[in-house]
Amino acid sequence: MGGLSAEREVSLDSGHACAAALRERNYKVVEVDAGRDLAAVLAELKPDAVLNCLHGRWGEDGCVQGLLEWMGVPYSHSGVLSSSLAMDKNRTKDVYRAAGLPVVDSVIAASADVRRSHVMEPPYVVKPNNEGSSVGIYLVNEDANGPPQLDADMPEFVMVEAFVPGRELTTTVMDGRALTVTDILTTGWYDYDAKYKEGGSTHVVPAEIPADIFNLCLDFALRAHVALGCRGLSRTDFRWDEAKGADGLVLLETNTQPGMTATSLSPEQAQAVGISFPDLCSWMVEDASCSR
Numbered sequence: 001m002g003g004l005s006a007e008r009e010v011s012l013d014s015g016h017a018c019a020a021a022l023r024e025r026n027y028k029v030v031e032v033d034a035g036r037d038l039a040a041v042l043a044e045l046k047p048d049a050v051l052n053c054l055h056g057r058w059g060e061d062g063c064v065q066g067l068l069e070w071m072g073v074p075y076s077h078s079g080v081l082s083s084s085l086a087m088d089k090n091r092t093k094d095v096y097r098a099a100g101l102p103v104v105d106s107v108i109a110a111s112a113d114v115r116r117s118h119v120m121e122p123p124y125v126v127k128p129n130n131e132g133s134s135v136g137i138y139l140v141n142e143d144a145n146g147p148p149q150l151d152a153d154m155p156e157f158v159m160v161e162a163f164v165p166g167r168e169l170t171t172t173v174m175d176g177r178a179l180t181v182t183d184i185l186t187t188g189w190y191d192y193d194a195k196y197k198e199g200g201s202t203h204v205v206p207a208e209i210p211a212d213i214f215n216l217c218l219d220f221a222l223r224a225h226v227a228l229g230c231r232g233l234s235r236t237d238f239r240w241d242e243a244k245g246a247d248g249l250v251l252l253e254t255n256t257q258p259g260m261t262a263t264s265l266s267p268e269q270a271q272a273v274g275i276s277f278p279d280l281c282s283w284m285v286e287d288a289s290c291s292r
Contacts, residue, residue, distance in 0.1 A: 001014060001015020001016070001018075001031060001032065001033060001034065001053040001054060002015065002032075002033035002034055002035075002054070002257065003033075003034045003035075003045075003054045003055075003056070003058055003059045003064075004034075004035070004057070005026060005054075005055065005056025005057045005058060005059060005060075005258065006046050006056055006057075006136075007055035007056035008056075010034070010259060011053055011054050011055045011056070011059065013124045013261040013262075014053040014055065014259055014260035014261050014264070015031055015053040015260075016031070017042050017086050017260055017261060017262065017277075018051055018053055018281045018284075019031050019227040020245045021277050021278040021280075021281040021282075022051070022278070022281050022282065023283065024214055025278050025279075025281070025282045027282070027285065028249060029290070030045055030047070030071050032045070034059065034064065036053060038064070038067065038165050038236065039067060039071065041105070042067075042068075042071060042073060043071070047073060047168060048074070048239050049069075049073070049074045049075065049285055049288040050068055050073055050074070050075040050076065050288065051075075051076050051284055051285050051288070052064065052065075052068075052074040052075050052076050052077050052257060053257070053280065054170055055257060055259065057087070057130060057274070059257070060083060060084040060087055060256060061083055061084055061087035061130065061251070061272070062079075062080040062081070062084030063086075063089070065079055065080045065083050065222050066080050068290070069290050069291060072290060073290070074288040074289050074290055075254055075288050075289075075290070076232055076233075076284040076285065076287065076288045077089075077230075077231070077232045077233060077257050078228075078229070078230045078231050078232060078234065078256040078257075079229070079231065079232075079290075079291045080291065081118070081229055082228045082229035082230045082231070082256060083256050083257075085228050085229070086228050086230070086234075086253070086254045086255070086256045087130050087256070088129060088130055088176045089106075089130070089159050089253055090106070090108055090129055090159060092228065092253060092254060093106065095224075095227050095228055096224060097221055098227070099224070099226075099227035100223075101173060101220055101223060101224060101251050102220075102225070102249065102250045102251060103250055103251055104161055104162050104164050104239070104250045104252075105120075105161070105162045105275065106159050106161035106162065107119060107120065107159070107160050108129060108157055108159055108160075109157065109158060109159075110156065110157055111150050111155065111156055111157065111158050113187070114126055114147060114148065114150060114158060114160060115147055115149055115150055116147065116157060117147055118144075118147050119147075119182055120158050120160050120162065121163075122140050122141060122143075122144050122161050122163075123137065123139070123140060123141050123142045123144075123163035124160055125137060125139055125140070125160070125161045125162075125163050126138040126140065126148055126150065126158050126159070126160050126161075126222050127158065127159055127161070128154065128155050128158055129155070129157065129158060129159045130155075133212070135204055136153075136154055139163065140163075144279070148219060156222045164239040164241055164248075164250055165239075165240055165241050166239055166241035166243075166248060167183055167184075167209075167239070167240045167241045167242065168183070168184040168186070168237070168239060169181055169207060169209070169217055169237070169238040169239070169249075170184065170186070170235055170236065170237045170238065170265050171217045171218055171220075171221035171235065171236055171238070171269075171271045172233065172234070172235045172265065172266040172270065173219070173221050173222055173225040173230070173233070173234050173235070174232075174233050174235070174259065174266075174270065174280075174283075175232075175283070175287070176222075176277075177222075178217075178218035178219070178221045178222045179269045179272070180205060180207075180218075180269050180272050180273055181205075181206055181207040181209065181217045181218065181272050182203050182204065182206075182207055182265055182268065182269060183203070183204040183205075183207035183208065183209060184201055184202075184203055184204075184265075185201060185202040185203075185204060186201045186202075190196055200220070201263075203265065203268055205268055205269060206272060209240070212246060213240060213245075213246065213249060216246060216249055217236075217238055217249070218240050220236065220238070220249070220251060221234075221235075221236040221254075223235045224251060224254045225254065227229070228254055228256075230254070230256055231287075231289075232284060232287050233257075233258060233266060233272050233284060234254055234255060234256050235254070235255045235265060236253070236254045236255075237251070237252040237253055237254075237255070238250065238251055238252060239252060266280075267280060
């Protein structure tokens, strides 16, 4: 848990929550704040398995997965290739398209060009191509006076994506099964604060949406999980423009290591279908493996 990415604090929350739940199930748990010495720490600990609660770069993008493969330590969630693919939003869309899954138009552009002029007709969204938890997202409205002035710490290249109006939906896949659909209600953009601060958003689970849209979310999430080669737990996020019916449902991204905090969506969905948080954590540990 922890790690070096912009999502460090969320990862620490996830790790502490999972550790407490596993201790309830009588596992011997060691909480490791992952730093540059991670290989040495793991070599000393000799764990039976690693529950990977890292989020963001280095922990969710295939890097730590490669380390664990090299060391032969079974670990939770997806392997090297699918972790790397899913963390790259542009390549994820390529996989979605190849699988016949609906996506919204987007381009990869230099941050300097995005600051200089509109690279797409507003409204649109600007975000890093390889971050999660809505880190570094800019929403450019239709009546914007000019292009967004991105922070200096934004990467050299970013994704610019056409804005899709409507509702934010999400579906978790666990053990080859799509669990349910959550409708995420916020007063504004579903940003980092809305995801992780108390009262930032309201989750309606199961979502009160038409049955055909509900079933499409389940189907699309499972197909995305398979197309990306995910294993264990994943969560796929959608936008749905109600005015367009089924044609208004598009995939945004797939999270190969969903958040496991008190306000996180996947534990909430598991609970909704009768899987307690300790049981979910226990299953992830027992499901841990290496690719070979």
